[in-house]
Amino acid sequence: MQQRIKAVLRLREMILDGELAAGSRLSEPMLAELIQVSRTPVRVALVQLEHEGLLELLPGGGYRIRVFAEKDIFDAIELRGTYEGLCARYAAESGASALELERLAGHIAGIDEVLESDQLSEGDFLRYMEINQQLHDCVIDMAHSPMLAEAMNRIVTLPFASPSAFVLVHAEIPESRHVLTIAQHQHHSLYEAIADGEGSRAEAIAREHARSAKRNLQIVLRQQDAMDRVPGLQLIKRG
Amino acid sequence: MQQRIKAVLRLREMILDGELAAGSRLSEPMLAELIQVSRTPVRVALVQLEHEGLLELLPGGGYRIRVFAEKDIFDAIELRGTYEGLCARYAAESGASALELERLAGHIAGIDEVLESDQLSEGDFLRYMEINQQLHDCVIDMAHSPMLAEAMNRIVTLPFASPSAFVLVHAEIPESRHVLTIAQHQHHSLYEAIADGEGSRAEAIAREHARSAKRNLQIVLRQQDAMDRVPGLQLIKRG
DNA sequence: AACGGCATTTTTGTATACAGACTCGACCAG
DNA sequence: CTGGTCGAGTCTGTATACAAAAATGCCGTT
Numbered sequence: 128m129q130q131r132i133k134a135v136l137r138l139r140e141m142i143l144d145g146e147l148a149a150g151s152r153l154s155e156p157m158l159a160e161l162i163q164v165s166r167t168p169v170r171v172a173l174v175q176l177e178h179e180g181l182l183e184l185l186p187g188g189g190y191r192i193r194v195f196a197e198k199d200i201f202d203a204i205e206l207r208g209t210y211e212g213l214c215a216r217y218a219a220e221s222g223a224s225a226l227e228l229e230r231l232a233g234h235i236a237g238i239d240e241v242l243e244s245d246q247l248s249e250g251d252f253l254r255y256m257e258i259n260q261q262l263h264d265c266v267i268d269m270a271h272s273p274m275l276a277e278a279m280n281r282i283v284t285l286p287f288a289s290p291s292a293f294v295l296v297h298a299e300i301p302e303s304r305h306v307l308t309i310a311q312h313q314h315h316s317l318y319e320a321i322a323d324g325e326g327s328r329a330e331a332i333a334r335e336h337a338r339s340a341k342r343n344l345q346i347v348l349r350q351q352d353a354m355d356r357v358p359g360l361q362l363i364k365r366g
Numbered sequence: 367m368q369q370r371i372k373a374v375l376r377l378r379e380m381i382l383d384g385e386l387a388a389g390s391r392l393s394e395p396m397l398a399e400l401i402q403v404s405r406t407p408v409r410v411a412l413v414q415l416e417h418e419g420l421l422e423l424l425p426g427g428g429y430r431i432r433v434f435a436e437k438d439i440f441d442a443i444e445l446r447g448t449y450e451g452l453c454a455r456y457a458a459e460s461g462a463s464a465l466e467l468e469r470l471a472g473h474i475a476g477i478d479e480v481l482e483s484d485q486l487s488e489g490d491f492l493r494y495m496e497i498n499q500q501l502h503d504c505v506i507d508m509a510h511s512p513m514l515a516e517a518m519n520r521i522v523t524l525p526f527a528s529p530s531a532f533v534l535v536h537a538e539i540p541e542s543r544h545v546l547t548i549a550q551h552q553h554h555s556l557y558e559a560i561a562d563g564e565g566s567r568a569e570a571i572a573r574e575h576a577r578s579a580k581r582n583l584q585i586v587l588r589q590q591d592a593m594d595r596v597p598g599l600q601l602i603k604r605g
Numbered sequence: 606a607a608c609g610g611c612a613t614t615t616t617t618g619t620a621t622a623c624a625g626a627c628t629c630g631a632c633c634a635g
Numbered sequence: 636c637t638g639g640t641c642g643a644g645t646c647t648g649t650a651t652a653c654a655a656a657a658a659t660g661c662c663g664t665t
């Protein structure tokens with residue numbers, strides 16, 4: 128593998144997993160030593176992660192691991208929802224093909240299956256997360272807009288959006304089942320809106336879906352020890 | 367000035383002004399020679415402009431100046447409008463301060479002044495463009511969300527959004543006066559919605575404002591020779 | 606004449622050396 | 636004891652050297 132890609136992947140991983148202290152300054156020689164590459168690929172990785180929003184460039188030069196305020200994260204989720212709403216609108220208004228609708232329905236049915244379990248296991252959470260990701264990607268694809276798909280990747284990488292974090296979050300909160308059921312209702316509504324070509328409704332549902340995610344995060348953040356257990360949350364400064 | 371910044375600014379300028387052929391592959395030694403820096407800052411600039419969306423990374427390595435389809439540009443404008451709409455909503459709902467509203471009103475009044483001229487000169491267009499930029503930045507500031515402000519900068523740099531392009535566009539199309547007047551009406555409506563705290567209305571107006579810009583661009587693109595005269599348009603492949 | 610393979614030559618990716626800027630700490634003066 | 640200043644050490648930014656990969660063009664073959 129190319130050193131440059133190795134550096135980006137490893138550095139991102141180290142930041143999100145908390146191997147590097149949130150807010151700390153990063154020195155190129157240190158990272159080069161940790162990742163076992165020279166300073167050049169490290170430098171490229173730093174530039175890239177700064178654009179992704181995980182690092183900030185210091186005035187005097189050098190980089191620091193960014194610390195997010197709670198509001199930053201909520202705004203980022205709102206933004207993501209707005210953006211997905213636009214994709215949903217495009218998907219509905221561009222006239223989805225039968226094949227695409229079938230794929231979308233397939234993902235939703237997959238989640239229905241997962242939720243049939245009486246007691247949700249860790250594996251169930253992982254599977255939900257996996258299908259959920261595919262479902263959202265599917266809606267983005269259905270917008271048929273390379274520009275929108277690309278812009279999605281430019282939005283700040285949400286620091287807690289890893290599968291393992293998802294599992295931990297849902298394994299911890301008692302409302303988990305309720306929360307996922309509501310989300311799935313929204314998925315069904317979204318499908319109908321897109322299938323019926325109702326752009327405005329599809330957009331509204333996608334945005335509301337993101338607002339639900341915001342509320343869920345709030346529940347998690349209220350638990351005092353969440354930060355210690357959920358990878359990524361250490362990047363959020365408690366308000 | 368730092369070489370790294372020099373490289374980014376100069377490279378972006380060369381791309382947008384058409385000094386480098388759209389779609390052409392860029393070699394680092396060539397750029398280093400052109401910009402009069404070594405390959406290292408050139409490389410950083412390439413990474414950065416790829417994230418800005420002006421370059422694309424080739425599979426085998428190396429970069430190429432990106433060529434946009436017309437749809438890409440329209441989608442980017444729609445996206446920008448959606449983001450600005452979200453900012454406008456935040457601005458309205460967070461309760462704008464008297465000082466902020468005054469600043470916003472000031473910008474709008476400035477544009478009113480420009481539009482009072484019987485015949486709009488090139489200077490008038492430039493001044494309109496300048497104030498218009500301040501006005502839009504002002505709305506983004508009023509959202510009080512660093513995250514949204516930052517995301518705005520991550521959206522693809524629109525290849526024709528330079529002041530000189532604006533002047534050329536408006537000097538060429540006969541509908542110019544009409545177009546600017548409509549835009550200014552939207553500015554006034556937006557102010558009222560924000561001042562009244564009507565988030566949904568503010569958002570709708572901002573989005574409609576962007577759709578108007580889309581229509582104006584369509585008018586320009588229909589003129590066969592537009593590409594030759596307006597810097598940046600050579601990056602758009604005619605459909 | 607067209608196509609494919611091989612050699613040449615450029616280009617990228619990577620490593621490293623060097624100069625200037627900055628940081629941090631120790632030491633000295635008040 | 637406190638504050639400032641000086642200096643050693645470290646870091647960033649930049650340039651450049653080197654190897655592997657890719658593109659190019661040429662020649663032979665079909």
